[in-house]
Amino acid sequence: MPVATRAPATPRKRKTALLPTDPALTEKALAIHARLCPVYGCPIPYFHSLDPVSELVSSLLSHRTRNAESGRAFKALRARFPDWEAVIAAEVPEIEAAIAGVTWPELKAPRIRDVLRALRDRCGSLDLAFLADMEVEAARAWLQAIPGVGPKTSAAVLSFSTLRMPALPVDSHHHRVAQRLGLIGARVDVGPAHAILRAQLPADWSAQDIYDNHEILMLHGQQVCHHRKPACGRCVLVDLCPSARRPMREP
């Protein structure tokens, strides 16, 4: 029998406790934000309006997978199973067959089932609405206590779902651009980058502001600061970027 350990309701807090950060990096992060916002059209519409549990599943599917493929797999999962309880009760091969289009379906199928099961056992139900009443970092820590849920997934659940909380996800594009711009060191991995990059932004920024910051850095990585050949010649950040000076980076 699952034990209900639903987090106690606390007053809604949006201002989050952040790591100490270098004021020069905050200034640079704000300059980058101001430069990229007009390029990519802030405020950027949210691409999802899923409930938090569905967003959790969507995020687990999206790891190292193109958006179109993870979106198709999410729809296939919803079509194959009537609800998330049915996924918990399913055999792994059934889940794997539904999500066959994503990268590593053989790993993601048991992970999705196990995360959903752990969530239900921890809450007593499949409902994450209570996270809206928690401070962002506490809500992220709560989610990351579930095996299989990392920093990007916890931030995605809080930011992209209908919770609309000011958590900053960092994907591979966002991470690469932040490294090239010198916002994080070359050896800082994606996981630790979440707290460092969030701390460079104002603590009282709205969920939309934080979402925009993630989206513009991700879009810049997809459209200009490419993995192999960054298009520094048409980059609006060239005067702010230490990597632009390296000839090997030029197309």
Ligand code: SF4
């Ligand atoms: S100047 Fe070049 S390396 Fe720097 S952010 Fe722009 S595209 Fe990327």
